[in-house]
Amino acid sequence: MNSKIVILGGGVGGTLAANLLVDRVGHAATVTVVDPTGMHAYQPGFLYVALGQANGRWLGRDERNLLDKRVDLVIETAERIDPEKRTVTFASGGSLDYDYLVLATGSRTLPERVPGFVGAGQEFYSLTGAMRLREELRRFKGGRVLIGIAGIPYKCPPAPVEFTLMLEEQLRDRGLRQQSEVTLLSPLNRCFTIESASTLVQPIMEKRGIKLSTFFNVESVDPIKGTVSSIEGDEAAYDLLVLVPPHRGQAVIDASGLGDEGGWVPTDRNTLQHKRYDRIFTIGDATDLPISKSGSTAHFQAPIVASRIVSLIKGIEPKATYEGRVMCFLETGGRRATTLRFDYAHPPVPPRPAMVWHAAKWMFNRLYWHTVPQGRVG
Amino acid sequence: MKEAVMASIVEELHQLDVKGLQCPMPIVKTAKAMKALASGDVIEVIATDPGSVKDFAAWSKATGNDLLESTAVDGVFRFVLRKR
Numbered sequence: 001m002n003s004k005i006v007i008l009g010g011g012v013g014g015t016l017a018a019n020l021l022v023d024r025v026g027h028a029a030t031v032t033v034v035d036p037t038g039m040h041a042y043q044p045g046f047l048y049v050a051l052g053q054a055n056g057r058w059l060g061r062d063e064r065n066l067l068d069k070r071v072d073l074v075i076e077t078a079e080r081i082d083p084e085k086r087t088v089t090f091a092s093g094g095s096l097d098y099d100y101l102v103l104a105t106g107s108r109t110l111p112e113r114v115p116g117f118v119g120a121g122q123e124f125y126s127l128t129g130a131m132r133l134r135e136e137l138r139r140f141k142g143g144r145v146l147i148g149i150a151g152i153p154y155k156c157p158p159a160p161v162e163f164t165l166m167l168e169e170q171l172r173d174r175g176l177r178q179q180s181e182v183t184l185l186s187p188l189n190r191c192f193t194i195e196s197a198s199t200l201v202q203p204i205m206e207k208r209g210i211k212l213s214t215f216f217n218v219e220s221v222d223p224i225k226g227t228v229s230s231i232e233g234d235e236a237a238y239d240l241l242v243l244v245p246p247h248r249g250q251a252v253i254d255a256s257g258l259g260d261e262g263g264w265v266p267t268d269r270n271t272l273q274h275k276r277y278d279r280i281f282t283i284g285d286a287t288d289l290p291i292s293k294s295g296s297t298a299h300f301q302a303p304i305v306a307s308r309i310v311s312l313i314k315g316i317e318p319k320a321t322y323e324g325r326v327m328c329f330l331e332t333g334g335r336r337a338t339t340l341r342f343d344y345a346h347p348p349v350p351p352r353p354a355m356v357w358h359a360a361k362w363m364f365n366r367l368y369w370h371t372v373p374q375g376r377v378g
Numbered sequence: 379m380k381e382a383v384m385a386s387i388v389e390e391l392h393q394l395d396v397k398g399l400q401c402p403m404p405i406v407k408t409a410k411a412m413k414a415l416a417s418g419d420v421i422e423v424i425a426t427d428p429g430s431v432k433d434f435a436a437w438s439k440a441t442g443n444d445l446l447e448s449t450a451v452d453g454v455f456r457f458v459l460r461k462r
Contacts, residue, residue: 152406187402189436194401195429215440217406231409232441290400 003029003313006088006098008078008252010035010063011043013283013298014104015373020306022070023375028313031070032096034088036077038063041127042368044295047159047331050124050133051166059127066373078105081256083277100279100309103265104302105252107155107285107293111245114150116221121228121243124163125155133242137170142179143239145171146228149187150218151246153262155285155293158330158340160184160244161192161201167242168208169333182209185216185228185236197330197340197350204332204353218243247293249286264288269344270321272305281305291344292326299372300325329361337361392421397454401429405437408459412443415461420446423457430455 005021007014010033022031040063048054064073076090081101089095109125111117122136123129147164164184171177184191184205190198191205191212205212217231227237249263258274259265266275267287274280283305284298291297301322308318324344331337337357342348351357371377394411396404404425411421423434431448434457438445447458 152403187406188433189440215405215409215437217409231406231413290398290403 003099005031005100007033007102009104012295013302016302018071019068022068024310032072034074038075046124046130050130078252103282103286105250105286107247109245113246120221120223121241142176144181145240146238147242148185148218149244154244154247162331165333183211185213187217189214296327394423397426404430419461425455
C-alpha cells in the first residue's frame with residue numbers, strides 16, 4: 001500500500017523536502033504539500049525592500065511552479081494535527097491522513113506582543129512591514145534611529161546588524177548622516193551573538209560612528225514620549241524605531257499541543273524527528289533547535305528528512321543525520337559582505353568583509369528560484 | 379564556607395534552568411526572571427552554553443547585579459546572582 005507523506009508549509013524546507021521525496025519514493029508514496037497561501041516568499045529579500053534596493057514583486061512566486069509535477073499542492077490552513085490518529089484538519093473543515101508528517105510551518109511574528117510597537121515601531125520581517133519601512137525611510141530627514149530586538153529567538157540573526165550597517169550607508173549617501181544618530185540596541189554586550197562575527201563587525205560599526213547600546217532587550221515602546229524601554233530597565237529616545245518583532249511557532253503547533261512554550265517543536269538535533277512522535281519530522285524555523293532560524297538551516301535539513309523518510313518507507317535503517325549545518329551572508333555595507341558557516345561542533349570563522357561575498361549573496365538572491373527549491377544546490 | 383553561605387540563603391533561592399539554550403537566550407531569560415524578583419533576592423541559573431561564563435560576568439558588571447558564584451562542572455555552568 002502507498003505511504004502518505006504530508007508536508008505542512010511551502011517555504012524553503014517544505015518545497016525542497018517535497019521535491020526530493022517525490023523523486024526518491026517513486027510509486028511507494030504520495031507527497032502532498034499543504035500551504036495556506038500557495039505563494040512562496042523569498043524572505044531574505046525583505047531587508048533589501050526595506051532599504052529601497054529591491055522590488056517586492058521579485059520576492060514571491062506561485063508555489064506550484066516550484067514543485068515537481070508529481071507533488072500534490074493543497075491550499076488550506078492546517079488547524080489541528082492529531083498525532084495519534086495521524087490526521088491533519090484544515091480550517092475549512094477538510095482533513096488529510098498521513099503516514100509521515102513533515103512540519104515546515106516556519107515561524108510567525110507578533111509585533112502586538114510588545115506594548116506600543118504597532119503604530120510606533122517599524123519592522124522588516126514581513127513584506128508589508130518592509131514596504132512601510134521603505135516609505136518611512138524616504139520621508140526621514142535625519143534624527144535618532146534605534147534598531148533593536150524585541151524577542152528571541154528570531155529569524156536570520158545577522159539581519160539587524162546588516163540593516164544597521166546598510167541604513168547608515170544610505171543616510172550617508174543621502175547627505176543625512178550628519179544630522180542622524182544610529183544606534184543598535186543589542187541583547188548582549190557585543191553587536192552580534194556569535195563572538196567571532198562580532199569581533200569582525202564591531203570595529204566597522206565604530207569606524208562609521210554607529211553606537212552600540214549593550215544589554216538592551218526591548219520590552220515596550222512609549223509612542224507618546226518617543227522612547228523604548230528594556231527588560232534591564234533602561235530607556236532610549238528615538239525619531240525612527242526599527243524592531244525585530246517577537247517570533248513564535250505557528251498556531252497549528254500550539255493548537256495541537258506539539259510545541260514548547262514558544263510554540264517550537266521539540267526536535268531531535270540529529271534525526272529531526274519529533275521527540276514524542278516518531279512519524280513527525282520538523283524542518284527550519286519550526287524546530288526548537290538552538291541554531292539559527294534561517295532559510296539555509298531549512299535548506300540543509302530538508303535532504304536529511306527526505307532521506308530518513310525514504311529509508312523508513314523502504315524498511316531500511318535511516319542513516320542521514322543533521323549536524324547543525326548553517327550558512328549565511330552578512331552584508332556590511334559598501335558592497336561588501338562576509339559569510340558565516342558553522343555547525344554544532346564548529347563555530348564560524350568569518351572572512352574579512354569583501355566584495356566577493358556581496359556578489360555571492362546577490363548571485364544567490366537571483367538564482368534562488370531556479371536552484372534551491374529544486375535541490376540543485378547542496 | 380561557601381556551602382554555609384548558600385545554605386543560609388537557600389530558602390530564598392530562586393532557580394532558572396536554561397540548559398540547552400544558546401547565546402543570548404540564557405541572558406535574556408535571566409534578565410526576565412530577575413525582573414520579577416525583589417532587590418536582594420538571589421537566583422541560581424544553570425546553563426550549558428560555554429559562552430555564558432563571559433556573558434554572565436559582563437552582564438553582571440553592566441547591570442550592577444552581583445555575580446556571587448560562577449562555577450563549571452562537566453560542561454554545566456552554575457551562576458548565582460543577587461538582584462541589585
